[in-house]
Amino acid sequence: MMTKLYAVFGALVLLALSGAHYAGWSPSDATEVKGVPKSVRDNPGSYRSSYGSGRHFAGGK
Amino acid sequence: MTATPQAPVDSRPRKPAAPSAKTLTCSGCGAPLAVRAPGHSLSVACGSCGAVLDAKDPNLQIIASFEKRTKLKPLIPLGTRGRFRGQPFEVIGFLVRQVTIEGETFAWSEYLLFNPFQGFRWLTEYQGHWISAKTASGIPKADPSGGEGAVSYLGATFRHFQMAEAETIYVLGEFPWRVQAGERVVVEDYISPPRILSSEVTPEERTWSIGEHVDGEQVWKAFKLSGSPPPREGVGVAEPSPYAPQARTMRWLFLAFLAAAFVLNLLFGLMAQNRVVYSKQFQYVRGQGSPAVVTEPFELTGRRSNVLVEIATTVTNQWAYFTLALIDEATGQALDFGREVAFYAGVEDGESWTEGSRNDSVYLSSVPSGRYYLLISPETDAAGLGYTLRIRRDVPRTMHFFVALGLLAILPLWFWFRKAHFEYRRWRESDHPWVESGGSDEDDD
Numbered sequence: 225m226m227t228k229l230y231a232v233f234g235a236l237v238l239l240a241l242s243g244a245h246y247a248g249w250s251p252s253d254a255t256e257v258k259g260v261p262k263s264v265r266d267n268p269g270s271y272r273s274s275y276g277s278g279r280h281f282a283g284g285k
Numbered sequence: 286m287t288a289t290p291q292a293p294v295d296s297r298p299r300k301p302a303a304p305s306a307k308t309l310t311c312s313g314c315g316a317p318l319a320v321r322a323p324g325h326s327l328s329v330a331c332g333s334c335g336a337v338l339d340a341k342d343p344n345l346q347i348i349a350s351f352e353k354r355t356k357l358k359p360l361i362p363l364g365t366r367g368r369f370r371g372q373p374f375e376v377i378g379f380l381v382r383q384v385t386i387e388g389e390t391f392a393w394s395e396y397l398l399f400n401p402f403q404g405f406r407w408l409t410e411y412q413g414h415w416i417s418a419k420t421a422s423g424i425p426k427a428d429p430s431g432g433e434g435a436v437s438y439l440g441a442t443f444r445h446f447q448m449a450e451a452e453t454i455y456v457l458g459e460f461p462w463r464v465q466a467g468e469r470v471v472v473e474d475y476i477s478p479p480r481i482l483s484s485e486v487t488p489e490e491r492t493w494s495i496g497e498h499v500d501g502e503q504v505w506k507a508f509k510l511s512g513s514p515p516p517r518e519g520v521g522v523a524e525p526s527p528y529a530p531q532a533r534t535m536r537w538l539f540l541a542f543l544a545a546a547f548v549l550n551l552l553f554g555l556m557a558q559n560r561v562v563y564s565k566q567f568q569y570v571r572g573q574g575s576p577a578v579v580t581e582p583f584e585l586t587g588r589r590s591n592v593l594v595e596i597a598t599t600v601t602n603q604w605a606y607f608t609l610a611l612i613d614e615a616t617g618q619a620l621d622f623g624r625e626v627a628f629y630a631g632v633e634d635g636e637s638w639t640e641g642s643r644n645d646s647v648y649l650s651s652v653p654s655g656r657y658y659l660l661i662s663p664e665t666d667a668a669g670l671g672y673t674l675r676i677r678r679d680v681p682r683t684m685h686f687f688v689a690l691g692l693l694a695i696l697p698l699w700f701w702f703r704k705a706h707f708e709y710r711r712w713r714e715s716d717h718p719w720v721e722s723g724g725s726d727e728d729d730d
Contacts (some may be wrong), residue, residue, distance in 0.1 A: 265579055
């Protein structure tokens, strides 16, 4: 029973692995935005990204 | 505790005898006694008074006496007949033995079965675990390959399990030897589940028996007993591991899946474009206009695939934050993301140190083909910033293989843990526990 379950599970993992490779899936925190106006190309400063400034590393010893 | 065979085993074929029983009277208390294996039994124990009588003596002389204050009732009544393992047998004797280990007493029951053509068999029961045993047909040999004290018998290696001095504390029925009250033998068990080899050493001889685990249900069915067998507690000494039959398949499946995942990863890696579609150096000087710039358009070809954006900067003891957007020129769809680089270095107490990195990279998932440009809006605490941006399409990722490996290992690891735990529970009752116990002995299952 356990081996049958594993056989099915393993096959699904391989299928998912193939799918991830084929579709170029990667974990990503990019946000999809629709309808960016063409004018942004000429005036990039007008683009308001959902990833605005504010998160800055203040590291160093 | 080396198991060195010392005495030959009594494996002589027994002459068939008529399966008739003699009814006698106990010379100790007058109770009726049945001798079910006349000609084979050397002693008969009276269930009423505890006297052990010489079965060969016409006057049934008392040769030993057991305290009978506590009467034990055999789970299989004496005289019960059944077909056990394809052969008819009758239960003719019952005894209880005990060992004392580290101040704790463990007792088990032994039932003597008799068939005039097959001879004697033993059925032992301890905590609901049953073993069918008979006299070994050969003498086991020491087998160092099986570990400390191991022996080999009929081609199988038996590992030493336990040695203890057993005392007979209760007898009922008849036996093919002269039973003595308080009879003591040194018992050594060797196991190769579901089989068990046991030796009994007395000052006179060493005898070997070979046994095999039997399900209680099988015993109940064989002797048509009412009710159900006593529930099993813990793991029996010779109980077959429920995991053992699947272990080999599980191992092969895991290796096969691992190999398949590796090959898939290799194939997709070889087929990947892994192509640089854009690369350019940028210079940002604070205070000179808007920092936001866009790249020239570039083509992402092929099926949906990933995009790797790599940023290399020159920051030192500074940070830089990049707001980025990969924009599809035709559809106006964008992927917004942000990346931060920071690199700090210095010397403290004579030791140099660094923290962070000047470079960063990010994968964008499953980007469709099309003509794109990248919008970059940098921020920094430096007066100026030089950075190089490189974009690659369809980059092979080994991360997928390791994720698959992790997923594929979950079930086998759980399975092997359960298998090992089963054996741990078996061996913790032995002279060779996997972990020396210093505390509670409670069963955790």
